[in-house]
Amino acid sequence: MELTAKELHVRMGKKEIIKNASVFVKNKQFVGLIGPNGCGKSTLLKSIYKSLTPQSGSVFLGDLNVLKSSEKKVSQHLGVVGQFNEMSFDLTVEQMVLLGRTPHKKLLESDQADDYEIVEEALRRTRLQDYRTRSYLSLSGGEKQRVILARTIVQQPQLMILDEPTNHLDIRYQFEILSCVKQLGISVLAALHDLELAVMYCDYLYAVKDGEIYAHGRPEEVLTPETVEALYQIKCQTYINPVTKRLGFAYGV
Amino acid sequence: MVKHRVRSDRIGYFYFPIILFLLFLIALSAVYSVSIGQVHIPFRQSMNILLHVLTNGRLGSPDAVGNESYFNIIYQIRMPRVIFALLIGMGLSLCGTVMQAVVQNPLADPYIIGISSGASLGATIAILIGFGASAFFANFGVAFGAFVGAVITSAAVLLLSSIGGKATSVKLVLSGVVVGAFCSSLSSLVIFFANNAEGVQQVAFWSMGSLAPSSWDKVPILTIVVLLGCGIFLFQHRVLNTMLLGDESAVTLGINLSAFRKIYMVLAALITGTMVAYSGTIGFVGLIVPHICRGLFGADHKRLMPATLLLGGLFLIWADILSRTLVPNVDLPIGIITSVIGSPLFIYMIVKKGYNFGG
Incomplete structure (x- = not known):
């Protein structure tokens, strides 16, 4: 199922957290959302899955107007793996x-x-x-x-949103979770921290900086040394990993 | 076809036999409860009288009973009291379970949103100041004052907690504390300026919680309110379960907690308010019974709710029996009994290794 989130604005108090962000997920596409802590990835996802109401913008899941539909209707098509899952019971x-x-x-x-x-x-x-x-x-x-x-x-969602699903997990669980999601063969929008994982699993990437979409495209197009440096403020060089033949990252050099 | 069904680890397939056993225990305890007291009435005769009354004369023979005064003691005094104990035990456990889910805190009880202090304030005003000469209000007296107090405070708490957006569980608890403290200080003020020693004693007695004022004329309202509440909440397990996950996860499962939370709180406040009006604040039942049941049956409300209701009723019937028999010829306030049993039990459950609030 296709997700079209257009021109979202989210303000909390006086601070504008999300400024004019648009995200598209094609049918059965695995789309990643990268960016530093506090750049607004979670907020952007929350405004898509109705946990937060954006000040303006539109979210469509196929023909379903997410922002105007009931939580129940939306949750029949959209599943979310959130960041915090603690409870007292x-x-x-x-x-x-x-x-x-x-x-x-x-x-x-x-x-x-x-x-x-x-x-x-x-x-x-x-x-x-x-x-x-x-x-x-x-x-x-x-x-x-x-x-x-x-x-x-x-x-049984047609679109799954994952908000840093691999946080605090060891390497094996990181792979397990993402592989499992990938095998479902549905549309996925996932906020990720690990760039190498993003390269491995994502078909398309959005880079978020200060609440704006800084860059988007195929992983190899987005993850240039310049973009990574601009996003995370750390020196970075990319290379092709000789073993995996995929994009690799060397930081702080 | 998958045969497996969701079950908690400890009880498993014994769930339905246990429910039936609880029902049986309640029936047995009710008969025992009406047969003892200052006048001891043999078990057989008590059962006969009970059957006679309950089946409208079809079963059990009043002739076998023989003694007219036995019949009157049981019918006029002890039966309404057992019914009160059963219903209030059920109601308190029900509201306790609901409140714990609503504020997502296993330490919540039915009085968490300031209901007890509000009801106390209402009762204090009714006793010490009175509602004036108006015959209509004077008729209802203390119960009316307590009910109005309970409803006003819970409305205030709800209103206070929804200022500035959604009513989160933390805001609810804090508002409850604030409003409760405010009402208590107002009560103290009224008591301080009241020149009425007897009235002050009456207030103290009321606040301890007692089933002594039970009577047939109060049974219908209590029955309707509590049973209606049970009927509603027995079928809310889906939402109650989702509540345990918190707002964030509930939204992604299609349930807007904020709306349900308000509805549940209003319902629980009305039920608790009615119970408090009739019997004062009986502590610990609404806290301890849901706890014990969660430990036994797990936190899934589909299984938890029926068990909690029955155990709550059974618990209060026995607390009432103790309150009438512990000290000869004295009718202790039942609130003292429930707290005396409840607090050590609660400490034991917390100290006990591996107890993790819910399963």
Whole structure:
């Protein structure tokens, strides 16, 4: 499903956090959002998935006007793996994942056999079958993130938004999470910190600086030494990694 | 076809037998409760009288009962009291569970939004100042004052917490604290200037919480309010579960918490207000019962809610039995009993290793 977010403006108090940002995601495209901490990546994503209301601009998911539709309607097509998933109560992993069916359920409808099959499939994809009855709060950061991903898969979205999904995760989990998302074959918009991961997984990149889209294009076009330097204020040289044959980055040289 | 069903680790497939067992215990405890007291009435006779009353004379024979005064004691005094204990226990646990989900804090109780101090203020004013000569208000008296106090404070808390955007759980709790403190100081002011020792004692007694004022004429309103509340919230498990995740995640699952939070709080405030008006503030039930049930059944509200309601009712029936029998010939305020049982239990649960607020 295509996402078209046009000319978004977000103001908090007097500060303008997002200035005239437009983002497009084509059908089944994996689009990355890069930029330094505090540049407005999360805010931009939040204004797309209705957690924040932008002052102006429009967001369309296919034909669906996201900003004017109900949360329920939007959540049937759009899934989000957020940054903070702490809570003060405990659920089992399976209960947590089952909550992903909420958008497709009426208030009084109970979960049917096919809902459990969808949950089963998501647990398999995220390799969480053995975690079913484990308590969510007892899991490690990487496991928690996989549970949230499973919950989002269960939502059966046509577009998935990920807000720094690999934060605090070790290398193996970073790869696991992103590969799992890539295999879903749906449109993805993900804020990422690791540029090499961005090169590996993204079909298209948007670079955000001070609330504006600084550059966009294919990863090789965007990730030039000049752009990286401008974004992160650090000296950087790029090279082709002899082993992976992909773009690599050498910082501080 | 996947056979597996969501279940909590500890109870698992024993859930329904446990619910049935709780129902059975409640019935048994109710009969026991009406048979004991200052006049001891044998269990068999109590059961006969209860059956007779409950089935409108079809079952249980009043002839077997024989003693007219037994019938009157049970029917006029003890039955409404057991019904009160059951309903208020259910209602407090219900509102406790809902409030804990609403403010996303397992330490919340039904009084968290200032309801108890508001009701106390209303009752204090009703007792010490009165509503004047107007016969209409005088009729309702303390209960009316308490209810109005409870409703006004919770409205104030809701209003205060929604100033400047969405009502978040932190704002709700803080507003509750502020409004509660304000009401308490007003109550103190009224008590300080009241030249009425008997009235002051009455206020103190009221604030301890007691089931002594139960009577048949109050049963219908309480029954309707509590059962209606239970009926509504038993089917809100989907939203309540989503509430546990917090605002951010709830939105992405299609649920706008801010709206539900307000509706739930208004409902919980009305239920709690009614209960407080009739029985004063009975502490710890709404905090401890949802806790115990979460530990046993997990935090999934679909399973949690029915169990919490039943355990809450059972708990208060027994607290009431204790309050009537612990000291011979004295009817202790039930609020003292629930706190005496509740606080050590709560400390134990916190200290107990591995307890993590919910499962």
